[in-house]
Amino acid sequence: MGKKVALTGNEAAAHAIRQINPDVVAAFPITPSTPIPQNVAQFIADGKMDTELVTVESEHSAMSACVGAAAAGGRVMTATSANGYALMWEILYIASGSRLPIVMAVAARALSAPLNIHGDHSDIMGGRDTGWIQLVAENSQETYDNLIQAIKIAENKDVMTPALGAFDGFNISHAIEIWELEDDNKVKEFVGEYTPLYPLLNTKEPVTHGAWAPPDWYFEHKMNQLEGLLNAKDVVVKVGKEFGSAFGREYGLYEAYKMDDAEYVIVAMGSVCGTTKDVVDSLRENGVKAGLLKVRLFRPFPYKELADALSSAKAIAVLDRVSPAGAQGGALFTEIRSALYDANNRPPVINYTYGLGGRDTQPQHINSVYDKLKTIAETGKVDKQFDCLNLRGTWG
Amino acid sequence: MSEKLLNWDEVLIGGAIKDPGNSKSYETGSWRVERPVWNPESCIQCMFCWVYCPDSSILVDENGKMSGIDYDHCKGCGICVEQCPTKPKSLAMLLEADAKGKSEEDLRKEVFSK
Ligand code: SF4
Numbered sequence: 001m002g003k004k005v006a007l008t009g010n011e012a013a014a015h016a017i018r019q020i021n022p023d024v025v026a027a028f029p030i031t032p033s034t035p036i037p038q039n040v041a042q043f044i045a046d047g048k049m050d051t052e053l054v055t056v057e058s059e060h061s062a063m064s065a066c067v068g069a070a071a072a073g074g075r076v077m078t079a080t081s082a083n084g085y086a087l088m089w090e091i092l093y094i095a096s097g098s099r100l101p102i103v104m105a106v107a108a109r110a111l112s113a114p115l116n117i118h119g120d121h122s123d124i125m126g127g128r129d130t131g132w133i134q135l136v137a138e139n140s141q142e143t144y145d146n147l148i149q150a151i152k153i154a155e156n157k158d159v160m161t162p163a164l165g166a167f168d169g170f171n172i173s174h175a176i177e178i179w180e181l182e183d184d185n186k187v188k189e190f191v192g193e194y195t196p197l198y199p200l201l202n203t204k205e206p207v208t209h210g211a212w213a214p215p216d217w218y219f220e221h222k223m224n225q226l227e228g229l230l231n232a233k234d235v236v237v238k239v240g241k242e243f244g245s246a247f248g249r250e251y252g253l254y255e256a257y258k259m260d261d262a263e264y265v266i267v268a269m270g271s272v273c274g275t276t277k278d279v280v281d282s283l284r285e286n287g288v289k290a291g292l293l294k295v296r297l298f299r300p301f302p303y304k305e306l307a308d309a310l311s312s313a314k315a316i317a318v319l320d321r322v323s324p325a326g327a328q329g330g331a332l333f334t335e336i337r338s339a340l341y342d343a344n345n346r347p348p349v350i351n352y353t354y355g356l357g358g359r360d361t362q363p364q365h366i367n368s369v370y371d372k373l374k375t376i377a378e379t380g381k382v383d384k385q386f387d388c389l390n391l392r393g394t395w396g
Numbered sequence: 397m398s399e400k401l402l403n404w405d406e407v408l409i410g411g412a413i414k415d416p417g418n419s420k421s422y423e424t425g426s427w428r429v430e431r432p433v434w435n436p437e438s439c440i441q442c443m444f445c446w447v448y449c450p451d452s453s454i455l456v457d458e459n460g461k462m463s464g465i466d467y468d469h470c471k472g473c474g475i476c477v478e479q480c481p482t483k484p485k486s487l488a489m490l491l492e493a494d495a496k497g498k499s500e501e502d503l504r505k506e507v508f509s510k
């Protein structure tokens with residue numbers, strides 16, 4: 001039987017890594033994910049896992065070591081945040097292009113400048129097109145559960161694609177919550193043994209990794225890679241069901257919170273969903289048909305399923321914890337809006353940026369979004385497609 | 397030998413290569429602008445060209461002797477010519493455009509009889 005523990009999100013990630021007991025962890029410390037490799041190092045020192053911990057001089061080297069170890073045939077994990085994730089950039093593409101199912105915990109954080117070590121989604125949203133599977137957690141429990149599932153998703157023969165399990169820096173990484181830590185043996189059994197496809201260390205069948213693909217080959221390889229990433233969608237659902245049977249918590253592509261008849265809908269990812277659920281609950285008590293569509297899988301983006309889940313909405317607000325950076329809106333907004341273009345129901349969709357650099361998002365702010373959605377649904381008019389939550393001064 | 401171009405759903409996952417040494421089937425000679433021409437008459441078989449060629453394109457016969465250029469792979473960098481120690485040199489560069497349609501014998505005469 002699992003047991004209830006009161007630990008931080010970082011510790012949840014570290015315990016998942018301990019129980020998965022990968023062959024190699026190569027990591028470099030960066031706030032707010034530092035306690036993950038720190039805890040892993042402690043577990044190893046205490047004899048609680050026998051992973052080879054490779055301490056490196058940068059995140060670029062961390063991901064490079066992960067690529068080497070994974071190409072050799074190992075099960076490989078790491079953790080990072082923000083600028084560390086950004087420094088991995090080049091190698092993130094090499095990991096996905098080489099189809100190495102590395103699993104990474106990301107305590108999502110703002111990118112400098114200005115220098116800021118607090119939570120937002122600038123890192124993972126910036127890296128959304130690096131070819132990695134991206135799962136986003138709402139709390140510590142999901143952080144732990146997602147990493148365990150990510151191993152099975154990434155290593156699935158039809159997928160063979162690296163995956164990251166993201167959770168909000170500080171809001172989750174450093175907050176102590178009560179969550180269920182499952183039995184070591186049950187987790188071990190759930191993730192199973194890993195059989196690499198073409199391990200470099202198999203000298204009986206020599207293989208080359210990282211070879212050159214000139215213009216008459218590169219395109220075919222990239223599309224072959226894309227198919228693996230797209231295959232992850234069905235595997236996420238399958239593994240989410242298996243996880244449900246094993247541990248009692250089932251997962252899908254998204255969580256539809258009070259969405260059955262919802263007219264005013266917020267679409268969001270991460271810890272803000274917890275706050276939003278509380279607001280939805282109190283609005284429902286007052287007879288307001290509010291709902292939340294929490295996106296769990298961001299890459300590959302399940303556009304069809306998300307559009308279907310929004311079929312009852314009369315007005316939608318998408319919350320992005322990242323600057324639109326010159327696009328029509330945040331990354332989640334543009335994807336959701338595009339997904340709805342082919343839907344029968346095409347309600348007005350507005351966008352908010354919130355929580356940049358650790359800015360707090362409180363129930364009053366979420367309430368103001370639902371108020372806005374009600375007005376839009378009643379008047380049919382959108383005065384502002386893009387706005388900011390809890391920003392000093394009026395935007396636009 | 398030229399390679400068979402595979403479709404996107406036929407290529408090996410992750411760009412892995414299970415038949416090592418297949419760079420041989422990629423004919424880099426097609427990149428060449430200039431080609432080295434060899435003069436066996438003045439060649440002293442020092443093998444400097446073989447040592448320095450970055451593309452392993454100096455052909456060697458069963459007796460370990462320099463026996464010509466592998467034009468399927470020679471990229472025409474000219475390093476072999478630079479390294480050749482004989483005076484005059486036993487290798488010389490010629491524009492590909494000027495070599496079109498001519499036999500190796502003819503080219504040798506053309507380059508080295510001057
Ligand atoms: S020109 Fe360059 S590639 Fe060609 S044989 Fe000489 S050294 Fe080798």
Ligand code: SF4
Pocket residue numbers: 434438439440441442443444445446462476479480481482486487
């Ligand atoms: S470097 Fe010149 S002399 Fe020496 S083997 Fe090559 S062609 Fe002959």
